Amino acid sequence: MIHRISSAFWCLLCLLSVAGAEPLRVSTFSTVLTEIATEVGGTAVKVHGHVGPGVDPHGFEPRLGDLRVLERADVVLLSAKGLEAGYARKLREAAGRAALLVEVGAGFPSLRLPDEQRPGATVEDPHWWHSIANMRRATKIVRDAMSSLRPAERAGFDANAERYLGELESLENWARKKISVLPRSARKLVTSHDAFQYFARDYGFTIYAIEGVSASEEPSSAKVAGIIAMIRAQGVKAVFPEQMENPRVLREIVRESGAKLGGVLYADGLGEGGTYSGMFRHNVTELVEALK
Numbered sequence: 598m599i600h601r602i603s604s605a606f607w608c609l610l611c612l613l614s615v616a617g618a619e620p621l622r623v624s625t626f627s628t629v630l631t632e633i634a635t636e637v638g639g640t641a642v643k644v645h646g647h648v649g650p651g652v653d654p655h656g657f658e659p660r661l662g663d664l665r666v667l668e669r670a671d672v673v674l675l676s677a678k679g680l681e682a683g684y685a686r687k688l689r690e691a692a693g694r695a696a697l698l699v700e701v702g703a704g705f706p707s708l709r710l711p712d713e714q715r716p717g718a719t720v721e722d723p724h725w726w727h728s729i730a731n732m733r734r735a736t737k738i739v740r741d742a743m744s745s746l747r748p749a750e751r752a753g754f755d756a757n758a759e760r761y762l763g764e765l766e767s768l769e770n771w772a773r774k775k776i777s778v779l780p781r782s783a784r785k786l787v788t789s790h791d792a793f794q795y796f797a798r799d800y801g802f803t804i805y806a807i808e809g810v811s812a813s814e815e816p817s818s819a820k821v822a823g824i825i826a827m828i829r830a831q832g833v834k835a836v837f838p839e840q841m842e843n844p845r846v847l848r849e850i851v852r853e854s855g856a857k858l859g860g861v862l863y864a865d866g867l868g869e870g871g872t873y874s875g876m877f878r879h880n881v882t883e884l885v886e887a888l889k
């Protein structure tokens with residue numbers, strides 16, 4: 598019995614030495630970062646996505662199991678721009694001393710949003726992934742972080758990143774062409790929570806968000822009335838519900854304003870089995886079809 602266990606153990610060791618170093622253990626805190634890490638890291642990494650598909654990242658709280666995984670992580674990827682503000686410190690404390698914490702979103706400029714807690718003040722807008730230009734920057738940041746920890750695997754990370762960057766570029770070309778059929782005057786985006794500023798900046802949309810950054814608060818009736826008046830005055834054709842949202846207020850706006858209810862948009866991350874490109878194509882297609 599002892600002999601059998603030990604020979605199994607040696608066999609495992611010899612397999613590991615044949616395969617080279619153990620995979621880099623990567624912990625991510627958004628579905629988008631999980632995709633980037635998986636695409637860039639390939640077979641040289643083992644990615645643990647702590648925030649799964651369909652989970653609201655604004656309401657996420659790490660559990661004990663998450664913190665245990667972090668203790669053994671080599672790299673921790675955060676969206677930053679305030680998305681993990683409620684628990685970033687907890688993650689830092691849980692991560693092993695050797696782990697590299699990368700605040701991916703801190704590597705490029707932020708748009709600002711009104712602060713729901715402090716009237717008149719602003720906070721960073723965390724929804725940077727709705728800009729493909731930001732996705733390209735994030736991909737390079739993840740590539741460089743992986744290469745710094747595993748210089749011997751650099752060529753592989755570079756090649757994977759190049760392929761993924763190419764896919765993002767094709768997606769950008771597709772989106773620009775698709776949106777080009779919408780006249781500027783039709784580029785008005787009425788959504789539940791304020792998640793599409795980066796998208797709006799890239800493609801020339803004006804945003805009218807019914808709720809704030811996290812969709813956790815009910816909008817005031819004055820705000821809803823203001824949006825209804827704007828839709829009527831400007832002839833906005835459709836308003837858009839989001840995945841993970843209660844569309845009650847939006848239905849009221851549809852009833853009162855005469856706009857139609859557009860397709861459901863993905864605001865806060867990928868759905869089950871979804872890809873970034875799938876999410877982006879879905880959002881652009883729904884917008885263009887309803888507003889044209």
Ligand SMILES: [Zn+2]
Binds near residue numbers: 791810
């Ligand atoms: Zn959000």
